[in-house]
Each structure stands twice: as structure tokens, then as C-alpha cells.
Amino acid sequence: MNELEFFKKATLYITATPDSELGVGHFFQFLKTCIPLEGMTIQVYDPGLLSLHLFQVRVDDKLLELDKVIPLVDEEARKLVQQNVGRTIFRINKGSQEPVSRILLKALDGYLEQGEKSCIVANLNLGTGAFGDCCFIADGENRFEEKHVRMLKMLISPLSIAITAQMQFMQVKRLKSALAEESRFFHDELKKITEGEIIGRDSGLKDIMDMTAQLARVNTPVLINGETGVGKELIANAIQSASTRHDGPFVKVNCGAIPDSLIDSELFGHEKGAFTGAQCRKIGRFERASGGTIFLDEIGELPLKAQTRLLRVLQNHEIERVGGIKALPVDIRVIAATHRNLPEMVEKGEFREDLFFRLNVFPLTVPPLRHRKKDIPALTQYFIEKIATRMRLPSTPKLMPAAVEPLMAYDWPGNVRELENLVERALIVFPQGPLRFDVLFAQTQGRARAPQVLSDTVLPMDVMMRQHIQHALRETQGRISGPHGAAKLLQMHPNTLRKRMDKLGIQYRLRDRKRRG
Ligand SMILES: Nc1ncnc2c1ncn2[C@@H]1O[C@H](COP(=O)(O)OP(=O)(O)OP(=O)(O)O)[C@@H](O)[C@H]1O
Numbered sequence: 001m002n003e004l005e006f007f008k009k010a011t012l013y014i015t016a017t018p019d020s021e022l023g024v025g026h027f028f029q030f031l032k033t034c035i036p037l038e039g040m041t042i043q044v045y046d047p048g049l050l051s052l053h054l055f056q057v058r059v060d061d062k063l064l065e066l067d068k069v070i071p072l073v074d075e076e077a078r079k080l081v082q083q084n085v086g087r088t089i090f091r092i093n094k095g096s097q098e099p100v101s102r103i104l105l106k107a108l109d110g111y112l113e114q115g116e117k118s119c120i121v122a123n124l125n126l127g128t129g130a131f132g133d134c135c136f137i138a139d140g141e142n143r144f145e146e147k148h149v150r151m152l153k154m155l156i157s158p159l160s161i162a163i164t165a166q167m168q169f170m171q172v173k174r175l176k177s178a179l180a181e182e183s184r185f186f187h188d189e190l191k192k193i194t195e196g197e198i199i200g201r202d203s204g205l206k207d208i209m210d211m212t213a214q215l216a217r218v219n220t221p222v223l224i225n226g227e228t229g230v231g232k233e234l235i236a237n238a239i240q241s242a243s244t245r246h247d248g249p250f251v252k253v254n255c256g257a258i259p260d261s262l263i264d265s266e267l268f269g270h271e272k273g274a275f276t277g278a279q280c281r282k283i284g285r286f287e288r289a290s291g292g293t294i295f296l297d298e299i300g301e302l303p304l305k306a307q308t309r310l311l312r313v314l315q316n317h318e319i320e321r322v323g324g325i326k327a328l329p330v331d332i333r334v335i336a337a338t339h340r341n342l343p344e345m346v347e348k349g350e351f352r353e354d355l356f357f358r359l360n361v362f363p364l365t366v367p368p369l370r371h372r373k374k375d376i377p378a379l380t381q382y383f384i385e386k387i388a389t390r391m392r393l394p395s396t397p398k399l400m401p402a403a404v405e406p407l408m409a410y411d412w413p414g415n416v417r418e419l420e421n422l423v424e425r426a427l428i429v430f431p432q433g434p435l436r437f438d439v440l441f442a443q444t445q446g447r448a449r450a451p452q453v454l455s456d457t458v459l460p461m462d463v464m465m466r467q468h469i470q471h472a473l474r475e476t477q478g479r480i481s482g483p484h485g486a487a488k489l490l491q492m493h494p495n496t497l498r499k500r501m502d503k504l505g506i507q508y509r510l511r512d513r514k515r516r517g
Helices: 003-012 023-032 075-087 099-107 145-155 156-196 207-214 232-242 260-268 303-317 344-347 355-358 371-389 405-409 415-429 461-475 494-503 508-514
Strands: 039-045 051-059 063-065 070-071 089-092 117-125 130-139 222-225 250-254 293-297 331-337 363-365 441-444 447-451
Touching: 003 023, 003 145, 003 156, 023 051, 051 099, 051 130, 051 156, 070 099, 075 099, 075 117, 075 441, 089 099, 089 145, 099 117, 117 145, 117 156, 130 156, 145 156, 207 363, 207 441, 222 232, 222 461, 232 250, 232 293, 232 331, 260 303, 260 355, 303 331, 303 355, 371 405, 371 415, 405 447, 461 494
Parallel strands: 222 331, 222 363, 250 293, 293 331
Antiparallel strands: 039 051, 039 130, 051 063, 051 070, 089 117, 117 130, 441 447
């Protein structure tokens, strides 16, 4: 074979694929038919030359899993390797007597036959300096001739390109598996957070829980009705956890929180260039939920156009990305929830009737808290423990005798969420206990009214913050710092609180003002 033919064939093998087993592997087999060869190592240099990373080792047709980093401990070895880096390719007649080959052969101890070796070292270089080298090894002394050096010199560029591609390929593979691992981790963590305990399983929510168990066995859509804050999401989670899909994703979409113009692309994804601003392909929530469950919260807020698309998903079990040309199959279960009266919306033409019937195969209605007041004591205790742990209180505060009475007398328009918020408020005000709720209620005409601090109206953040800080200041008679100060109650540094008060225009008590000068 002449040199040109050798170059052509070798290059074809080297660049065939970034898969090391096939590309460089086939090249090694081929090379063995042209030059004396028992082994080949590829090493990459650490930028400061503190080590060599033995990236690939082939001995006798086998690719060894020898992902080894060889530290260049002594300064002399480092210097000698550095000298070699300056050369393009060189022959070593007695491997044991040359510092670079000595280091490599020592690392391969046990993999190669005993005895002296000959080597050719070719530096890998993409024009910006050597980033590693390739060492060709043959048994015995003086095995390589000048023509072998010439042949291998021709291959330095294709080898450098192929090995760089291989390194990048492996890096991508490593990142992909790290990402998959991370995603599994977050999925499990998220499950732990979202899969909260359900209080009232055996009392106020017993019927619902029985139905939930039945629903876990089938794959039909579920429509959960109930006032805001009753625990619809918790029930949706319970259905998913008990179902055969429990290892799959649980993707929540708050249909009311996504702007109309974005809802299609958010739910179904879009192709690159589907509309102005679609700079890359986006995977929608339905695709992400494949193999698991999608929870469509506030389904009543879904715009009509998106309702039509959703109906198609339920009918055909496939989605179409915005701007896409082919339908993609998806294996998902849909659980929807709403606090709105969907039949009434259907009558008004605000919700598609066919979609309503599709979703309403299994309606579940979670009763409001006022209809299951017997759960209030257990819920209160549960939230005290949960929130005290989250707030890292040194111990869980106890309840004052009869503290639950006003809670039993109240109607809870905001349901369990309102109770949870009230407990949090009590823990902020009485972190050492005993906990009481009566002072958090405004008494009007002998009837318990909504806690002052809670409101159904959504207030601007600054207004909310001002009210909250003022409340804490009232509780502490205007004191900011110290063990009985508002900063302690709000769990923030007094200076941070003062800065926040300045920003919100809240007056200081006279003494505090003097202290600040
Ligand atoms: N039975 C329960 N046991 C324990 N925690 C509960 C229970 N019901 C509700 N919660 C808690 O109350 C809060 C509100 O519940 P969730 O978000 O499930 O209500 P929702 O009906 O989905 O509300 P929305 O209508 O606003 O979406 C959550 O923090 C949830 O963990």
C-alpha cells in the first residue's frame, strides 16, 4: 500500500464516527496491518501540565476502561513532558529509558506483556498547541523505522480532530446522564414537597379518599371541583401517587396564570420560528408530562382556542406544537380542577360543552372546610408542626386552652389555605407559645369574622408589606430591635427592617428615631 492509500484509508477509519469503539478502534485494527503495534494510548494534558489524563487505551484489539489521571509529581517529569510537547512526533527505541514513555508504560503495568517496548509519540494539535498525545507501542526495542514515523505524522491532524470530537461527544454523554440524574433527584424532591400529608382522610375527606383510590386504578380524566383552598391540588397529587403512573412526572399548570397569548406555546410547545420571538424549539407542558399526569388547575380560565386544542389531545392522545407539521403521540392522564361553575360557563358559551363532558367523566367535589369542621383541630395541629419546623423554631409551641374554639366558629371562605395562613400568623406573633387565635380575629357583634390580616382582595406587595410590618410594630409597641422587637418577630435583621421601613415610609417610635440619630 502506498502512503497516499494508507492516508486515505486511515483517515476514513479515524473520522467515521465519534464512537471510540468504532472510529479509532477500527483505525487501530487497520494500523496493526501496516506497522508493528501492540498497544496505543491517548492522553490529554492538564493545562498546567500537572497531570496526564489517560483518555483511551487499546491493547490487543481491546479498548480498556482505564480512565486514569497520572499526576506528574516531580518537577523534572513535568519539564521533560513539556519538552516533548514542543516536538510534533518522535520515536523512542527503548521505552524504559525515555521519561514520557516510562510514565505511560508504568501506568499500563499489567496490561502489556513484560519486557522492553518501542514507542512513537505523536502530539495532538489543532493549531493552538499540543493538547495531548497519542503513543503507539510495540513489543521489543528498535521496532519502529523512519517510514513508520512518516506514516503516522500524516495522521496527526485527522487524529487530533477525531479525538477532540470524541472528547466532546463523551462530555455531552456525561452531561446528559448527569442531567437525567439531576432531573430524577428534583422530581423525587418535588414529590416529597407536593405530596403533603392529607389530614381528614378518615373523617371529613373519607368519601373523597375512597373515590381517589378507585380513580387511581383507571386512566380516565378527572375533574375536581371545590372552592378555592380546599385541597384540590393535594387530591390530584394523591390520585397520581396511587396510580400506576406514580413514577412519571406530575406537571402542574395554572391555566389562570399564563397570559392568553402564551398559553398555546406553554401547553403544547412550539417549533423554532413558529412566531416572532420563537428563537428555538420549546417543549410544552403536555410533552413534559408524558408518562405521567398533567394537572390543569383553574381550567375554567383556559381560553376557548386552547380549549379546542385540549379537546383534541383528549380525543386523539397526540399534541401538535405551535408551528409544527406533525402530531406527536403523548401518554398522559389529565386531571383538571376548578372553583368555578363549569355548567354555568357552558351555558354562557364561555366553556366548550364537548370539553366539559370529556373532562367530567369522573367529577370529584372536595367539600369546603365549613362542612367538615371536625377536621379543624387535626389540621391546626398539623400546620403548627409543619410551619414551626419550616420556621426552625427551637420547639413546637403549644396551644392555649380553648384556642381552637374561635376556629370552629368561623366559616373559612378561604378554606384550608386560610387556616394554614392563620396558623403561620399565630406562630409569627407567638413563636414561644402558647398559641391563640382569638386576638387575630376581629370580634363584631359576638360573631367571629375573618382574621384582620387576611383578605380575599389581592393587595399590592408594598401595601401588604406595610400592613404586615405595622402589625408587627403594634405587637411590639413600636420596638424594632431586641428580644421583644419587631425584627425578631419578622425574623429579619433590625437594620434590614429599618431600611424597609424607610422605603415604605413607616414612622419610627420616638426612641428608635433618636437612636438612629
Ligand atoms: N386535607 C389537607 N391536609 C393537609 N393540608 C391540606 C389539606 N387540604 C389542603 N391542604 C393545604 O392547604 C393548602 C391549599 O391546598 P391546595 O393548594 O391543594 O388547594 P386548592 O383547592 O388546589 O386551591 P386553589 O383553588 O387556590 O388552587 C396547601 O398548602 C395544602 O397543602
